[in-house]
Amino acid sequence: MNPNRHLMTLDEFTIHQTRQFTHSTGELSTLLRDIGLACKFINKQVNKAGLVDILGAHGAVNVQGEEQMKLDIFANEVLINVLRNSSDCAGIASEENDTFVAFEDEHSINSKYVVMFDPLDGSSNIDVNASIGTIFCIYKRITPLGAPCTVADFLQKGKNIMAAGYVIYGSSTMLVYATRLGVNGFTLEPSVGEFCLSHKDMKCPADGKIYSINQGNSSKYDEKLLHFLNYCMEEDKESARPYSHRYIGSMVADLHRTLIKGGLFMYPSDSKNPNGKLRLLYECNPMSYIIEMAGGKGTAGQSPILDIEPKELHQRVPIFIGSKNMVERAMAFMNG
Numbered sequence: 001m002n003p004n005r006h007l008m009t010l011d012e013f014t015i016h017q018t019r020q021f022t023h024s025t026g027e028l029s030t031l032l033r034d035i036g037l038a039c040k041f042i043n044k045q046v047n048k049a050g051l052v053d054i055l056g057a058h059g060a061v062n063v064q065g066e067e068q069m070k071l072d073i074f075a076n077e078v079l080i081n082v083l084r085n086s087s088d089c090a091g092i093a094s095e096e097n098d099t100f101v102a103f104e105d106e107h108s109i110n111s112k113y114v115v116m117f118d119p120l121d122g123s124s125n126i127d128v129n130a131s132i133g134t135i136f137c138i139y140k141r142i143t144p145l146g147a148p149c150t151v152a153d154f155l156q157k158g159k160n161i162m163a164a165g166y167v168i169y170g171s172s173t174m175l176v177y178a179t180r181l182g183v184n185g186f187t188l189e190p191s192v193g194e195f196c197l198s199h200k201d202m203k204c205p206a207d208g209k210i211y212s213i214n215q216g217n218s219s220k221y222d223e224k225l226l227h228f229l230n231y232c233m234e235e236d237k238e239s240a241r242p243y244s245h246r247y248i249g250s251m252v253a254d255l256h257r258t259l260i261k262g263g264l265f266m267y268p269s270d271s272k273n274p275n276g277k278l279r280l281l282y283e284c285n286p287m288s289y290i291i292e293m294a295g296g297k298g299t300a301g302q303s304p305i306l307d308i309e310p311k312e313l314h315q316r317v318p319i320f321i322g323s324k325n326m327v328e329r330a331m332a333f334m335n336g
Contacts, residue, residue, distance in 0.1 A: 010036050010175065010186045010195040017181055027088040028162060031113055031138055034089070036175055036186075036195050038082040039134055039167040042075045042120070043188065046132065046169045071126050072096060075119035075134065083115055090114050090141055090149040093313055095282040100313065102148035110145050113138050113162065114153045118282040121166075122250025131170035133252025137286035138163045154313060158285035158306035165290065166252045176202065176256070178293040183259075199260075204296035208262025208323040210244045212254045220270035228333035251278065255287050255321065259294060264326040268301075269318040276300070276318035280310055284319045297327040301334055 008016075014029035076096040083089040084103055090111040093100040095118040103109075117136040125132050140162055141153040165177030173188040175195045185199030211232050218226065232243045246263075248254050254265050269276045278284050288298030288305035298305040298321035305319060320330050 007189065007192075007194070007196040009197075013184065013186070013197055017179070020181070027112060028138065030088045031083075031086060031115065032163060032165075032177060034082050034086045035079070035115070035117075035136055035165070036167075038079045039173075039175065040188070040193065041078045041082075042134060043167070043169055043173045045071060045074055046126075072120045072123045079117055079119050079134075079136075084108075087111070088113060091153070092116065093154045093281065094119060095279055095314075100149075100151060100154050102150070104148050109148055112140055112145065114141050114149050115139075116154060116281050116286075118279070121252045121283065122248070125248070125250050125253075130248060130250065131168055131253035131256075132250050133166050133168040133256075135166045135252060135283055135286050136164065137161050137281075137289065151313070154281065155310040157309060158280075158289055161285065161289045161306075164286035166256070166287070168252050168256050170253065170256075174198070174256075176259070176290065178290040180293065183290055183294040202259060202294050204259050204291055204294040205262030205323055206295070207325045208243075208258070208264065209240055210246050210257070210261065210263035211266070211326070212245070212247050212258065212263060212322075213266040213268075214247055214249070215245065217270055217272075220272050221268065222270075224334050224336070225266075225268055228330055231333065251283055251287060255291065258322045259291065259296070262323040262326075264320065264322040264330060266320050266330065267318065268320070273316070276316045278316060278319055280305070280308060280315045280317045281313060284317055284321075288319070288321055291321055295324065296322055297324045299327060299331065301331070 011033055014032050018024045018026055018029050076094055083092050087107045088111050090108050091100055091102040091114050093116045115138050121135050122132040139156050141149050143150050143153055163179045167175045174185055176185040183202040185202055186195035187198040189196045234241055258265050267278050284305050291298050300317045320327050
């Protein structure tokens with residue numbers, strides 16, 4: 001590393017962005033700092049997961065009916081505890097919890113923001129040392145300050161998000177977050193323990209050559225989707241096909257690649273999951289917000305993900321997300 005190069009930390013960057021808004025009070029910057037802190041704790045455990053008793057199943061299932069991994073539980077508790085001790089969070093909703101948690105101390109009931117998160121996306125990859133991640137989004141509450149937040153504060157459309165992001169625990173640990181000012185990425189510099197700006201003003205390429213889907217579920221897909229998958233695999237030099245197929249099984253990892261290189265990530269509805277499988281509030285909304293702020297697109301098929309009115313905390317939806325042209329190409333098949 002060049003010792004003369006100034007590394008802008010996550011804290012410095014968010015403070016700099018905050019100064020662009022006359023009436024900003026800095027609470028959003030503080031929340032992003034707190035989430036970054038929680039993810040440093042999670043990263044430390046991920047990095048030594050093979051050396052301590054934190055691998056494998058916990059022996060319980062979450063509200064989704066999925067087996068919880070030990071690291072899932074740890075990540076969830078860390079995020080809740082850090083945000084509970086923040087002075088700028090009114091409450092949280094987690095993919096791992098049945099319902100939301102309202103923080104009822106004096107500072108929290110006067111806080112403007114609520115946070116939703118998937119504490120450890122792709123946790124089935126933990127035992128094989130593949131990339132996993134944390135997904136989060138921040139909303140401004142709609143209920144009056146001075147009282148605990150309610151479920152209405154969490155059941156907001158994705159287009160109301162104030163900030164969304166993810167942390168990917170891979171060959172390096174990286175935090176990517178988006179606001180309406182754009183998308184920026186910060187790599188954890190282990191020698192100083194800080195997330196430092198490494199990917200400024202990230203843009204999702206308008207097109208790509210990679211598609212990502214669990215093709216093992218093909219027998220459950222409808223005919224229109226199968227036609228599109230055949231299109232992806234056909235050889236056609238003019239349109240640079242066939243596309244390459246890449247599927248990690250971690251939404252964070254697959255979409256991180258899509259954000260940087262372009263491409264299309266799909267988790268459609270099928271005969272087993274007619275409403276889709278991924279969660280609207282914890283996965284699809286935050287990731288769609290990030291991709292759209294970077295110039296890409298996210299849709300459930302009939303409507304943009306960010307326009308969907310949530311009905312429940314653990315609502316599931318299908319999703320097609322990534323490079324704008326590839327998403328539109330897929331929709332031409334699906335809605336044609």
